[in-house]
Amino acid sequence: MMVGATLIEVVEAAVHPGLWRRRSSHGVGAREHVLVRRGRVIVGPIGQEVELRPGDYATYLSDPPAPLGQSAGRQDALLWVIHTFPPRANGNG
Numbered sequence: 128m129m130v131g132a133t134l135i136e137v138v139e140a141a142v143h144p145g146l147w148r149r150r151s152s153h154g155v156g157a158r159e160h161v162l163v164r165r166g167r168v169i170v171g172p173i174g175q176e177v178e179l180r181p182g183d184y185a186t187y188l189s190d191p192p193a194p195l196g197q198s199a200g201r202q203d204a205l206l207w208v209i210h211t212f213p214p215r216a217n218g219n220g
Contacts, residue, residue, distance in 0.1 A: 137208075
């Protein structure tokens with residue numbers, strides 16, 4: 128969906144215990160926003176990971192490929208992952 132000149136993608140993701148979810152690069156200037164709905168999860172760029180619990184939020188650049196996260200508990204973590212993409216330089220969004 129477009130909000131002004133910014134493209135936004137919203138995904139609900141389940142992250143399983145002991146398994147890292149992987150993601151590819153989303154392009155220069157893209158950001159990933161993570162909101163934990165259930166469980167505990169470790170997210171973030173390599174070397175800058177944080178542990179989040181229900182209701183916690185994190186945001187970081189998502190232009191380099193990196194792990195999305197890993198459940199930090201014994202149950203699946205349920206997340207909303209929002210990707211925001213900057214407007215194109217030519218103004219055509």
